[in-house]
Amino acid sequence: MSNSSAAQKSVVWDWLTTVDHKKIGIMYFLAGLFFFTIAGIEAMLIRIQLMFPEMAFLGEQTYNEVLTMHGTTMLFLAAMPMFFGFMNFVTPLQIGARDVAFPFVNSLGFWLFLFGGLLLHVSYFTGGAPDAGWTAYAPLSTTSEGQGVDYYILGLQVSGAGTLMSGINFLVTIVNMRAPGMSMMRMPLFTWTTFVTSMLILFAFPALTVGLLLLMLDRTFGGAFFDIGLGGNVVIYQHLFWIFGHPEVYILILPAFGIFSEVISTFAKKRLFGYSAMVFATMIIGFLGFMVWAHHMFTVGMGPVANAIFAVATMAIAVPTGIKIFNWLLTLWGGRIKFTTANLFALAFIPSFVLGGVTGVQLAMSAADYQFHDTYFVVAHFHYVIIGGSVFGIFAATFYWWPKMFGYRLGEGLGKIFFWLFLIGFHLTFFIQHFLGLVGMPRRVASYLDGQGFNEMNLISSLGAFMMAVAFIFLVVNVIVSRKNTTNVTDPWDGRTLEWATTTPVQEFNFAQTPLIRDLDALWYEKMNGNGKIKAAEPLDEIHMPNGSILPIIMSSGLVVASFGVIYEMYLLIALGLLINFGCMFVRSIKEDHGYHIPVSEIKKQGGES
Amino acid sequence: MAQPAHTLPAHPEKATLEGKNKYLGFWFFLGGETVLFASLFGTYLALRGSTADAPGPADLFHLELVFIMTMLLLTSSLTSVFAVISMKKGSFKGMIMWMWLTVALGLGFLGFEIYEFYEYNHLGLGYTSSAFASSFYSLVGTHGAHVTFGIGWIITLLIRYRKAGITLTNASKFYTAVLYWHFIDVVWVFIFTVVYLLGVGA
């Protein structure tokens, strides 16, 4: 039977055992920021190495390791977790829920991601990080010396399991836990993109799981999947990786689309133009995301018909994306636009991302791709969509939701300096790389010779990278010096959606009474047609809350132990790790934990009455 | 208040929000599992001709054995259906009995599978013998691991709730375990068709 209240806990223990979606969201965001910093430093090392011809700053092996870790960390451990942080924090608030559907699983997902990420980084200290690129193509990865690639495989496997769980969690939360009146077509666009992103995670990550499993079986257990001598075929890995990998890049861009939709409509003081078209465009992008993976493999030799089909499917994605671009522009049209830092990132995103989109369509032409493939043109393309799309989205969201998450506003002055430095640095770094690619510089090379016409362009590119690094320092300074801006944090932007109707800091139960949603942009509707407060859908009553648990950390460490067992082929360690993991699952299964109830008096004391 | 709440609802597995969430989340998980198994099936189909110098499907597979295994698993699927029907009828004893029967049939299946792998290994098909061998053992082995996990899961539930009666909490737990068990059977239908029947017949 449930207790009437939670026991008092120390702060550290509270954060380690928390199942509160807001705390988990903050931890996701901070952990993502930590890995973002590491991957950013790796990017700087790469650009220093390529600054001048025949530099000997990093050795070739180190360069390969840093390059691999930069890509892997940025995609799996920085961008995705930071989005997960916002999704965790904001989505339940936007749909008027008290928590996610599976609070325990939510916590488990976070700790698996964190431990997987840390496991991957242990490789730096044990004789070499993975060096086969973030794609880890076989046979390069299966024949790579040392344990680096094993760390890659296990690290991603562990953190990938966490991601999959989080995806299912978001899906069920959005389907089952919307407040009364919040129909699917009244959900804010960020919630919609969270939903579609989670679907992509659900169907894409199992393919990665199998791809990594096959690599592991080949490397550690003598499998013959990619061993040509025994009849293996390395193209299988490429398919599996990209069946996951292409949806993965949409997992990275769709939440950003959602963020921009929120930010642009808030700061243009207008309802989002073409809401339903935006929703359907999101779904179509999600669907097409699964139909185009082989455009990463045009030069493998699948044949002209196969290439043509995937080329056409890829170009088709430009249509829903174009719909979105025009809808954002038309939302801005005639709006009372406020140029806050968050909005500046959203506005800068539009032209930057269009540039990346255009080169995407160029790359989709399979015949032309034979020229572009494996050159800096590709590098320029994907940095334009990932930085110009995802990273701008993350920064816009950081400035937009920071007051709600951390209880103070980031300074606008410093924010704008950060924005302009970052924007100029970004274009300086990557625009020129298109031309580097076109004149023939291959990607993933540790150095280049003098006199090939690469020198100036590489130098300019590196200078741009330094500018981005300086910009990032401005963000860090901003985070530290703005801590005194604690006024006006409840609804600083005159928001439109439900998360701005909560108190700051948000109470652990989010809403004292489940809100009643009367229209799209629920809060804005009440501001215009009501008294500015969300109506309640239920009388004030006790609130049921889940208990925290330490099991997620123990389970995650169990898997890390098992991973070490696989990496170093110590079977006892594998058994021990799995025993810990399944033991925790067993305990969780047999121990019924029904949480506790917050009494009405306590809710009133926390200022929850409306 | 307390009295009507504890009477048996028509769908005890979905009577609470927790139950509804668990039910839906588990279906979504199964949707993802479909892709996981498809990736392994695809790998197997790509590599099934690559037998190198090791024995191939036609040298190894015995339809009699596979037929018995199929019947065991199919029947266990039916017994788990009966368990759910008993649960909805409010017959706790019936549910427990059918679930134990499901476990027994599952154990039978697992026994045959272990025997089968042992036998193939004996006939010269080690895990590292050929690309076919690796993909065959990985596909069928992953299914076998699912069976093992399912048996462990159901036994845990059976022991934990041996005297509890049907409750709102354990109804959804038993129900999701049964869904999982059906899914195992669904995968096996494709395995016996694609791996064994096509292996012998084509």
Next chain:
Amino acid sequence: MSHVDPSARLEGKASRDTERSLKRETKAQIASFVFMIFMTSTAFLTVASDAIPTGFAIPFILLLASVQVIMQLYYFMHLNSKGNAWANVMMWSGLFVAAMTVASLMLLIGVTKY
């Protein structure tokens, strides 16, 4: 204020309506089980018998497998009952991605060019 105790034993029998529909369901489930056994045996016999040409046998047993899986999903796992729209969406999306995956790994691994 009282709460539903989720670990309390549920008392009583199912309502008469439920009882009746469960009886009907039991019959339907047994019928589908028998049909599945029949389909499985047909598939095995098709392959075991030398009289049936391979060109026919392969698509035929694949068809039988598909029908059987659909029956499992819709009868044994109750995808056909009300309120399962989202479960259907995710299952079919999964099957769609699964089909693409299997097809590409069978056809597009660079052995035969298309």
